[in-house]
Amino acid sequence: MSAWDLPDFDEHEGVHLFHDRASGLIAVIAIHSTALGPGAGGTRFWHYAQHNEAITDALRLSRGMSYKNAMAGLPMGGAKGVILANAAKTKSPAMLEAFGRAVDSLGGRYVTAEDVGISEADMVVIARGTKHVSGLPVGSDAAGGDPGPFTAYGIYLGVKAAVAQALGKNDMSDVHVAIQGLGSVGGGLARYLARDGAKLTLGDVNGERAEQLASELGGKAVDAGVILGVEADVFSPNALGAILNEYSIPLLKAGIVAGGANNQLATPADAARLHARGILYAPDYVINAGGIINVALEYLGQGNREEVNGRIERIPDRLRQIWAESAATDTPAADVADAMAQKLIGR
Numbered sequence: 001m002s003a004w005d006l007p008d009f010d011e012h013e014g015v016h017l018f019h020d021r022a023s024g025l026i027a028v029i030a031i032h033s034t035a036l037g038p039g040a041g042g043t044r045f046w047h048y049a050q051h052n053e054a055i056t057d058a059l060r061l062s063r064g065m066s067y068k069n070a071m072a073g074l075p076m077g078g079a080k081g082v083i084l085a086n087a088a089k090t091k092s093p094a095m096l097e098a099f100g101r102a103v104d105s106l107g108g109r110y111v112t113a114e115d116v117g118i119s120e121a122d123m124v125v126i127a128r129g130t131k132h133v134s135g136l137p138v139g140s141d142a143a144g145g146d147p148g149p150f151t152a153y154g155i156y157l158g159v160k161a162a163v164a165q166a167l168g169k170n171d172m173s174d175v176h177v178a179i180q181g182l183g184s185v186g187g188g189l190a191r192y193l194a195r196d197g198a199k200l201t202l203g204d205v206n207g208e209r210a211e212q213l214a215s216e217l218g219g220k221a222v223d224a225g226v227i228l229g230v231e232a233d234v235f236s237p238n239a240l241g242a243i244l245n246e247y248s249i250p251l252l253k254a255g256i257v258a259g260g261a262n263n264q265l266a267t268p269a270d271a272a273r274l275h276a277r278g279i280l281y282a283p284d285y286v287i288n289a290g291g292i293i294n295v296a297l298e299y300l301g302q303g304n305r306e307e308v309n310g311r312i313e314r315i316p317d318r319l320r321q322i323w324a325e326s327a328a329t330d331t332p333a334a335d336v337a338d339a340m341a342q343k344l345i346g347r
Contacts, residue, residue: 006052008059011347013039014109015055018102023094025083026051027102029110030058032078033066035345038108039079040296041065042115042135042147043099043126047085058082060241060263061115065292067341068285071318072311074296077345079110089117093125100129108132113147113295116240120146134295143308144298147291152188154290154312155260158282159193159234161316162258165323166280167233173197178232178254180224181239182209185260185288189236190217203227205239234258242266249273258282271334275326283337286318 003015014031031039041062048054058080066078083099085091103112103126113135114123120137127133138144159177163169175198179186182204190200190213200219204210207223214221222230228248235254237243241263249270257279264284265271274281290312297303322340326333
């Protein structure tokens with residue numbers, strides 16, 4: 001099956017496949033849109049059972065980046081890189097340098113940064129092959145660096161906005177939040193919420209990590225496989241995508257879904273399923289825009305941490321606008337957000 005025939009091909013401007021025999025690099029870069037500027041989006045390092053799964057991931061993630069950057073008011077388009085890892089997820093400097101050269105071959109149409117499996121140190125190595133890179137180490141007051149903490153901050157603000165919208169509560173004390181995925185983003189979110197007095201239930205594929213964080217924050221750890229069905233006020237997915245589908249949505253026992261995972265909806269129909277159940281949904285690419293705001297301003301050479309945080313603090317306003325239109329038109333929030341983003345990028 002060609003990329004054109006994949007269900008998630010959405011008039012992408014380019015789907016580029018790379019193979020560097022010397023380093024073992026196998027990668028795909030999908031450019032969805034450059035209507036607003038160069039396609040910006042992180043690089044994911046992940047093991048896939050089939051190569052087409054990596055292409056599908058790149059297609060979905062790059063479209064999400066087009067929408068995310070547009071809704072965040074950034075002069076950037078949407079793109080995504082995926083490096084296919086072996087089962088052991090081993091990588092080498094040579095592989096990362098080769099990926100940098102692959103990015104460079106696109107002549108600035110793609111700007112890369114961190115995503116799952118790629119660290120700030122990895123970005124330094126990738127930058128040996130290209131200048132079209134962000135998320136590099138920076139000074140304490142400068143925009144840039146690891147995007148994870150900035151993503152977590154935006155999600156925290158979005159969760160608070162969702163609680164105010166759905167529960168009429170302006171603080172997080174005793175609000176029960178079930179968090180799935182406790183990496184840089186989910187773990188950061190948990191710490192913000194614990195500081196505000198929220199009740200936390202935590203789940204991660206790394207059970208030891210969940211237990212340790214629960215002990216630190218006074219929360220409860222549960223198996224990653226059951227956290228979606230925990231009875232809570234908020235379910236916050238912060239792991240991989242497609243977690244919300246026709247089978248999982250009926251299991252939800254939370255009235256709010258607000259988290260940082262990309263592509264949370266397995267299919268467009270799942271937006272209607274959430275809406276039909278009366279679950280308030282924070283569209284993922286709106287609530288999780290903090291990281292791209294940070295690295296985009298780094299790449300553009302605009303502003304400092306104060307400017308980054310100021311832009312992130314506008315995320316709740318965008319969510320409230322989406323929810324208001326959703327309520328007024330009885331349209332799923334995800335569909336409202338998609339329509340807004342598509343208008344901004346001319347689709």
